[in-house]
Amino acid sequence: MWKLSPRPASISWFRSWGTEMGTLLDDLRGMKRMDPDGMLTHCLELPDQIRAGWQWGLDWRLPARWRNLDGICLLGMGGSAIGADLANGFAGGKLARPLRVNRDYRLPGGLHRRTGILISSYSGNTEETLSAAEAALRRGLPAAAITSGGKLAALARRRRLPLVLIPSGLPPRGAVGYGTFVLMGLLRRLKWIPAIPVPSAAAGLERTIARSLAPAVPLRRNPAKQLARRLAGRIPILYGGADGWEGVTFRWRTQLEENAKTVCFHHIFPEATHNEISGWVHPAPGIRRTAAVFLTDPSVHPRTLKRMRFAARIIRREGAGCLEVGMKGPDRFDRMLRMIALGDFLSVYLAFLYRENPTPVVRVEALKKYLRSGR
Amino acid sequence: MWKLSPRPASISWFRSWGTEMGTLLDDLRGMKRMDPDGMLTHCLELPDQIRAGWQWGLDWRLPARWRNLDGICLLGMGGSAIGADLANGFAGGKLARPLRVNRDYRLPGGLHRRTGILISSYSGNTEETLSAAEAALRRGLPAAAITSGGKLAALARRRRLPLVLIPSGLPPRGAVGYGTFVLMGLLRRLKWIPAIPVPSAAAGLERTIARSLAPAVPLRRNPAKQLARRLAGRIPILYGGADGWEGVTFRWRTQLEENAKTVCFHHIFPEATHNEISGWVHPAPGIRRTAAVFLTDPSVHPRTLKRMRFAARIIRREGAGCLEVGMKGPDRFDRMLRMIALGDFLSVYLAFLYRENPTPVVRVEALKKYLRSGR
Numbered sequence: 001m002w003k004l005s006p007r008p009a010s011i012s013w014f015r016s017w018g019t020e021m022g023t024l025l026d027d028l029r030g031m032k033r034m035d036p037d038g039m040l041t042h043c044l045e046l047p048d049q050i051r052a053g054w055q056w057g058l059d060w061r062l063p064a065r066w067r068n069l070d071g072i073c074l075l076g077m078g079g080s081a082i083g084a085d086l087a088n089g090f091a092g093g094k095l096a097r098p099l100r101v102n103r104d105y106r107l108p109g110g111l112h113r114r115t116g117i118l119i120s121s122y123s124g125n126t127e128e129t130l131s132a133a134e135a136a137l138r139r140g141l142p143a144a145a146i147t148s149g150g151k152l153a154a155l156a157r158r159r160r161l162p163l164v165l166i167p168s169g170l171p172p173r174g175a176v177g178y179g180t181f182v183l184m185g186l187l188r189r190l191k192w193i194p195a196i197p198v199p200s201a202a203a204g205l206e207r208t209i210a211r212s213l214a215p216a217v218p219l220r221r222n223p224a225k226q227l228a229r230r231l232a233g234r235i236p237i238l239y240g241g242a243d244g245w246e247g248v249t250f251r252w253r254t255q256l257e258e259n260a261k262t263v264c265f266h267h268i269f270p271e272a273t274h275n276e277i278s279g280w281v282h283p284a285p286g287i288r289r290t291a292a293v294f295l296t297d298p299s300v301h302p303r304t305l306k307r308m309r310f311a312a313r314i315i316r317r318e319g320a321g322c323l324e325v326g327m328k329g330p331d332r333f334d335r336m337l338r339m340i341a342l343g344d345f346l347s348v349y350l351a352f353l354y355r356e357n358p359t360p361v362v363r364v365e366a367l368k369k370y371l372r373s374g375r
Numbered sequence: 376m377w378k379l380s381p382r383p384a385s386i387s388w389f390r391s392w393g394t395e396m397g398t399l400l401d402d403l404r405g406m407k408r409m410d411p412d413g414m415l416t417h418c419l420e421l422p423d424q425i426r427a428g429w430q431w432g433l434d435w436r437l438p439a440r441w442r443n444l445d446g447i448c449l450l451g452m453g454g455s456a457i458g459a460d461l462a463n464g465f466a467g468g469k470l471a472r473p474l475r476v477n478r479d480y481r482l483p484g485g486l487h488r489r490t491g492i493l494i495s496s497y498s499g500n501t502e503e504t505l506s507a508a509e510a511a512l513r514r515g516l517p518a519a520a521i522t523s524g525g526k527l528a529a530l531a532r533r534r535r536l537p538l539v540l541i542p543s544g545l546p547p548r549g550a551v552g553y554g555t556f557v558l559m560g561l562l563r564r565l566k567w568i569p570a571i572p573v574p575s576a577a578a579g580l581e582r583t584i585a586r587s588l589a590p591a592v593p594l595r596r597n598p599a600k601q602l603a604r605r606l607a608g609r610i611p612i613l614y615g616g617a618d619g620w621e622g623v624t625f626r627w628r629t630q631l632e633e634n635a636k637t638v639c640f641h642h643i644f645p646e647a648t649h650n651e652i653s654g655w656v657h658p659a660p661g662i663r664r665t666a667a668v669f670l671t672d673p674s675v676h677p678r679t680l681k682r683m684r685f686a687a688r689i690i691r692r693e694g695a696g697c698l699e700v701g702m703k704g705p706d707r708f709d710r711m712l713r714m715i716a717l718g719d720f721l722s723v724y725l726a727f728l729y730r731e732n733p734t735p736v737v738r739v740e741a742l743k744k745y746l747r748s749g750r
Binding site: 016017025034035052066070071077078079088091092094095096097098099100103104106108109110127128143182206218232233234235237242243245253254256257258261262263265267268270271272273274276277278279280283286287289290291301303307311314354356363364367369370371 | 427429445446452453454463466467468469470471472473474476478479480481482483484485487502503519538562563578607608609610617618629630631632633635636637638639640642643645646648649650651652653654655656658660662664665676678679681682685686731736738742746747
């Protein structure tokens with residue numbers, strides 16, 4: 001089922017971490033203590049969120065104006081925006097109309113009266129999203145909202161916008177299944193994507209999580225734990241393929257940043273072969289502190305995969321860690337779901353290795369306080 | 376004119392490089408020896424390219440079908456794709472219709488018969504671009520081409536596509552002024568962007584280059600050289616604002632990668648405050664090998680600027696180098712041009728400090744050979 005690192009023997013990892021780290025990730029009580037706010041529970045709930053969100057999306061009551069759109073622009077930030085990237089990835093070039101995402105206080109160019117505006121803020125209080133939403137409403141664009149409450153829920157009710165209310169009380173990145181699949185359900189209702197058997201895929205994901213990723217699965221059979229051990233002590237550099245894998249790659253980056261509190265970067269192939277591969281020369285001491293992770297999949301163009309493997313050889317030669325991670329199985333949608341779950345679990349296990357509670361994002365909270373004081 | 380690093384004293388740089396490096400960057404003959412293929416000349420030519428490209432774009436003869444488009448999708452890679460990002464940045468939310476860029480073998484979703492396809496390949500032989508172009512032509516989408524020759528020029532002639540031929544013999548990234556401003560001229564012709572005084576802005580840029588960035592300007596008055604000295608030995612992490620500065624930030628990244636042969640990464644604010652600032656904790660030894668560069672500008676939303684400065688304080692505290700770079704002056708378009716030129720010169724000076732010839736991209740060439748052999 002898993003394909004992990006074609007040539008692990010050629011990679012020099014931080015051996016000193018070895019045994020102790022393995023023990024830690026197989027200590028169920030210890031992990032529970034380090035996760036008092038239950039990030040692992042949100043990871044385990046992903047299949048349930050997918051099923052629920054999909055149904056809400058399909059059932060969404062939309063006004064007539066939404067039936068004849070030229071495109072959709074989602075306004076959102078962080079965990080409330082990534083759903084648009086993931087939905088684009090699932091659609092994989094088969095989307096009937098463009099779905100854009102705008103992560104800013106201001107609206108992007110190119111909007112017109114047949115662009116649907118999807119306002120997405122899990123808390124309902126994201127200041128960038130509310131600012132852009134107000135601008136969109138002033139321009140009279142057709143708008144709808146996805147939130148768990150807050151100011152956005154109040155605004156949607158006041159302006160009678162179509163609204164999907166998702167359960168509150170989660171960290172926004174822990175509600176990604178809801179957000180992404182409300183959007184997927186909507187795209188299906190609009191007939192912008194082909195039919196997909198979401199409930200059975202969610203059931204398959206549930207089995208994969210139970211058998212391979214969950215905390216009870218020991219390190220020797222758990223690729224998320226194995227990957228966490230390999231990334232500990234290094235800066236992860238993630239590489240995905242352009243054929244719909246941008247969203248998954250970016251989700252891995254943000255989950256590693258927020259849960260594991262590690263700096264993490266990414267780029268997309270084949271574009272990276274036109275610039276980034278030239279860069280893996282300097283500075284050598286910095287490069288030795290990195291580990292490149294290639295997210296590959298059979299749905300990625302075969303020439304792109306060749307490019308990725310060429311790049312991997314270069315990067316390994318320069319002294320960086322280097323891994324290839326991919327899923328097996330006949331269905332692209334299934335593989336993509338499993339890849340998202342792998343990244344989620346990996347980020348939590350890496351948090352444990354760094355002795356971090358994965359849930360709190362103290363800096364984001366400190367920033368919000370600072371911004372409020374500075375008004 | 377330049378605003379560089381508000382608190383340089385608080386940053387610990389690699390002092391050992393100090394004197395020797397300064398000497399090197401003020402040694403005109405030495406720099407000429409290290410630049411046998413003339414990358415500095417291409418940097419100096421940017422204003423000329425801008426003027427020429429703009430005029431060719433305005434003069435482009437387009438068929439009737441191009442007068443009623445819903446959007447444009449540019450197909451391109453590397454230096455032939457960045458023009459779309461930069462044009463979006465210049466337009467800064469004022470673009471009448473969406474301008475997308477597709478960096479892949481395959482076409483993206485959401486295209487329809489009123490989406491203009493701009494095929495952009497400097498060499499004319501970029502395999503991803505030609506592959507996507509063929510798919511677009513099979514679907515009968517309205518297409519046009521920008522190239523210096525190669526297979527794309529032949530294809531355009533055979534299919535009678537509107538074509539702008541730009542001068543050949545440059546590295547694609549050294550022709551960015553042509554590519555970007557052909558596109559800008561086209562957008563102006565379509566009335567998708569407001570009128571801009573490009574020739575006078577190009578003249579202003581020429582003066583800035585001569586006074587501040589050119590190799591003859593000594594280190595003590597040359598911010599590009601100063602910046603190169605500060606980045607040497609560290610992994611540059613670039614941060615730009617969402618209000619149109621994504622393209623400039625990405626251009627800096629790719630120029631540093633291709634010219635200076637340094638690994639380099641980037642992210643965009645305010646999005647980065649929803650994920651990346653949480654990551655600047657681990658791994659500490661890796662973080663000490665990085666330098667964060669914040670590209671700021673008065674046109675960036677004031678709340679985004681506050682977020683950037685908050686992030687800068689965190690990053691500095693964790694032991695990374697930390698700099699803020701911005702331009703002064705009344706006009707956003709002028710400042711953006713100067714910022715692009717600053718990145719270009721910086722990347723070449725950093726190449727010299729690393730004792731690299733900025734022009735050859737041996738790995739890209741090796742990859743092309745490998746891909747040809749593997750067909």
